Amino acid sequence: MKQYEIRLTGSGGQGLITGGIILAEAAILDGKNALQSQSYGPEARGGASKAEVIISDKEIVFPKITECDLLLALTNVACKKYLKSLKKGGILVIDSSVDKPDRDDITVYQIPIIETANEKLKKSMVANIVALGALNKILNLVSEKSLENAVLDRVPKGTEELNRNALIEGRNLIV
């Protein structure tokens, strides 16, 4: 596979950095190379948050992403800020609360990530896991088994079932 670069964006506290770590760990469980990095504002909650994951079969040298293959945006602010960094022909995954941007050179998936977490799973904090389920259904970057193992390895004890369901619900958002 070629090097695949993913940018997960939203606001601080949405679990995007954890989401990035889980995705990178799943890739490593699959025997691939992965590098995860992040940038965040000095504030702990609510600021712009961005996690980056690079997955490759080869050595990953430059640790940051300039143009990404896939952009996930959970807020309008993040979508507006990072849309220009999405490659031509890239994939944009946005929450249904985010306005569909005006770009015809990309594939857009507008899906109810936050609503699924809030309404169906009754826990807003699993929105990141719902998003991972959906992303991986679109990309098939890592095996479902490795993704599930990576999720279960990172989440607090007692929330395994909830997170497993979040992955399934995320997958089901892509038809």
Place this chain on the structure above:
Amino acid sequence: MSEIKLMQGNEACVAGAIHAGMRFYSGYPITPSTEIAELSAELLPKHGGKFIQMEDEIAGIAAALGASLTGIKSMTATSGPGFSLKQENIGYGIMAEIPIVIVDVQRSGPSTGMPTSPSQSDIMQARWGTHGDHSIIALYPASVKEIYTTTIRAFNLSEKYRTPVILLMDEIIGHMREKIDLEELKDIEIYDRKKPTVPPDKYLAYKVSENDVVPEMAAFGEGYRYNVTGLVHDETGFPSGNEVVADKLLKRLINKIENNKDDIVTYEEYMLDDADYAIVSFGAISRSSKVAVNELRELGIKIGMFRPITIWPSPEKQLSELSKKVKKIYVVELNAGQYLLEVQRIVSGQCKIGKYGKINGEIITPQEIVSFIEEDIYA
């Protein structure tokens, strides 16, 4: 059992330190080095060690120096203005010959600057931050795996040469997570300071035995009593104002490092064999430079990279040789031009020198380096 995992740079620093035998950490948390303090607090008690959060960075290094005097390998970590606060006691450690490791995860400055933004602007402070004539060892890894191995090396060198060792990192390599295989690293050797072979009443704390580079170091609490001071001292450890004693001590402290460069200096050479041009780069930015080398080679430019892993003492011999082979050396660093000064001093007109730097808190991308060098060569 495979030990392959995703690990953060700061986490690898703590894991490497514990492998090296660190059993005491004292410090004051500051972004982007905080994970080093957090993980030390979590892991040290599980390894029979101690962690203490002090009232500030000055006390943080002071407690680590004190713990080391009792025979325990000690570390402190900091960033930005915290590194400025460490400087006085780095000098104390040099003068009293106390092994410790000081980690500096570089961020944008001066002062509080941009706390979450990367930088490589403490290169010269690592060399000359503490006052007085001295030599210093500063190492700078570029990947999570290398952070692990270089942290071990920092401890080994500090024990072997009885001196503070600075482990330079930057926000990028400190915070990124990469694959590491701990199984493959489990046999890295560790070095422990030499303890005295004479009984306490015959012990001269600062006397160097024949064939040794540094004095044997007694641990406080084991029956050996001696004086520790930042003042110029003789072999007993007590202060002296004698010019012969002063000259002998300061030269010994400098030469124990400068005369052992072959043992201390490490570096990586990338695509330099047939190179007409060379980039000098370190830490996170060396990874941008490596990609730039590959891309410039595709454009037909014969270029390579020299990456010092030991920043201080600088790889003087190697850089001087390099300057006789290439037409031009580009120093690419995330600052306004610091290592540039050292490279200029070493190269001393033997080839041309170019520089590319940045001070806005953003990483230098491979594309920027490619454009800069391509334009420079074809201009």
